[in-house]
Structures are given as C-alpha cells and as structure tokens.
Amino acid sequence: MAIKDTPEHWQVTATTTPFQGNKTSVRTDDVVMPDGTVVKRDYQVHPGSVAVLALDGEGRVIVLRQYRHPVRHKLWEIPAGLLDVPGENPLHAAQRELYEEAHVKAEDWRVLADVYTTPGGCDEAVRIFLARELSEAEGDRFEVSEEEADMELARVPLDELVQGVLAGDLHNTCLVVGVLSAVAARGGEGFDALRPAEAPWPARPFEA
Structure with a gap:
C-alpha cells in the first residue's frame, strides 16, 4: 500500500455560505457519510497561500516577526502571502511576497512542501518554496501597513530555527514545515533533488 494522499469526493446534498469575507468565507455542507447518514x-474557504524559506549563502533563513491577532502572539514566520488571483502561478506569487516583505530576490527556486494547514476546518493549501542565491531587490521598498508596519526582519541560522521548533518556541506552520523539510532535504539527496519550482500542484492548479 502506497503511503500517499489521494483525492476523494463524498456526496454533498446541500451547501450554504453563512459568512462571506473579503478574502475568505465560511461554508456549510451536508455530507453523506459511508453509512448513509x-x-x-462547517469550514473556511480559502484562496490558498505561498511561503518562502529563503536561505542565504551563510545558511541563514530570512524570518519576519509579526503580530497575529487570532492567537494573540507575535510569531516568527517566513515570508508568505495569499494567492490573490484565481489560477495565479504560485512561483510568481512567492517571488512577489519575498520582494514585498524582505526586499530580496532569488535566482534558484525549488518546492519544499505542499501542505493543508487545517484540513479539518479549512481548505487552505500552501506551497512552501526554497529560495537560494539571494540578493537585494532593485527599486523602492514596498510600503507596508497595519500589522506589517510593526514587522521585524532577521536572518537566523537554519539549525537554530530547528532547535526553536523542537523546543516549542516557534509555532508558525509554514516556518515549522519549511525548516524541518529543508533540514531533511539537506541531509538526504540535497536541495537540487527537490521538485522544480513549476511542479504541478493539484490543490491549486495554475498555468505555467
């Protein structure tokens, strides 16, 4: 038996949307269970996201510290953002987020991991990229507002972030998955063996 997630669609007899927000909504489906009941x-409908583990030549990762109101914490995170346009190429979105949040560009891009962040209550899918060969982006810095106006930026050694995850000090999903995946890749076949940046993503299909 292959250990692999597989798509499956159980019958839905009715659907309502009790809440519609700017970016996400809440949907209620009546789902037929295997026993016929x-x-x-109820679940949140989400456009999808991208995140970037940007690794510099000294083995440091670009991280951001940002206030997250639902959990009442300032969290250390990697650059990330929504797929604002349906069908948007996730690589282009990741490049945009790295520029806007860190004013950095990268020459080498790979896919680290694809995850569903909260599959029991939200359909959000996130593609986490590994970005290397970093350099300062050209042009003016992106103007930030709201929570991002208070954002801090740092470069932290990858192994130090792993220690923080295992110690229970770091909690952001994309950071946790990204740094652990990066260490696994580094200790396995190497970063060059990762999937290409344009690898198919069935959870959020896109045009190359």
Missing part, C-alpha cells in the same frame, strides 16, 4: 460540516 448526512452530517453538516
């Missing part, structure tokens, strides 16, 4: 499942 029908149950309601």
Whole structure:
C-alpha cells in the first residue's frame, strides 16, 4: 500500500455560505457519510497561500516577526502571502511576497512542501518554496501597513530555527514545515533533488 494522499469526493446534498469575507468565507455542507447518514460540516474557504524559506549563502533563513491577532502572539514566520488571483502561478506569487516583505530576490527556486494547514476546518493549501542565491531587490521598498508596519526582519541560522521548533518556541506552520523539510532535504539527496519550482500542484492548479 502506497503511503500517499489521494483525492476523494463524498456526496454533498446541500451547501450554504453563512459568512462571506473579503478574502475568505465560511461554508456549510451536508455530507453523506459511508453509512448513509448526512452530517453538516462547517469550514473556511480559502484562496490558498505561498511561503518562502529563503536561505542565504551563510545558511541563514530570512524570518519576519509579526503580530497575529487570532492567537494573540507575535510569531516568527517566513515570508508568505495569499494567492490573490484565481489560477495565479504560485512561483510568481512567492517571488512577489519575498520582494514585498524582505526586499530580496532569488535566482534558484525549488518546492519544499505542499501542505493543508487545517484540513479539518479549512481548505487552505500552501506551497512552501526554497529560495537560494539571494540578493537585494532593485527599486523602492514596498510600503507596508497595519500589522506589517510593526514587522521585524532577521536572518537566523537554519539549525537554530530547528532547535526553536523542537523546543516549542516557534509555532508558525509554514516556518515549522519549511525548516524541518529543508533540514531533511539537506541531509538526504540535497536541495537540487527537490521538485522544480513549476511542479504541478493539484490543490491549486495554475498555468505555467
């Protein structure tokens, strides 16, 4: 038996949208269970996201510290953002986020991991990229506002971030998955064996 996630669609007999926000909404589906019963499942509908583990030549990762109101914490994170346009190429979105949040560009891009952040209550899918061969971006810095206006920027050794994850000091999903995946790749076949940046992503199909 292959250990691999597989798509499956259980019958939905009714759907409502009790809440519609600017970027996300809440949906209620009536889902037919294997025994024939029908149950309601509430979940957040999300456009999808990208995140970037940007690794410089000294083995340091670009991280940002930002206030996250739902959890009442300032979290250390890697650059990330929404797929604002349906069908948007995730690589282009990741390049944009790295520029806007860190004013950095990268020459080498790979896919580190594809994850569903909260599959029991949200359909958000995130593609996490590894970006290398970093340099300062050209042009003016992107103007930030709201929570991002208070954002801090740092470069932290990859191994130090791993220690923080295992110690329970770092909690952001994309950072945790990104740094652990990067260490696994580094200790395995190497970064060059990772999937190419334009690898298919069934969770959020896109045009190359």
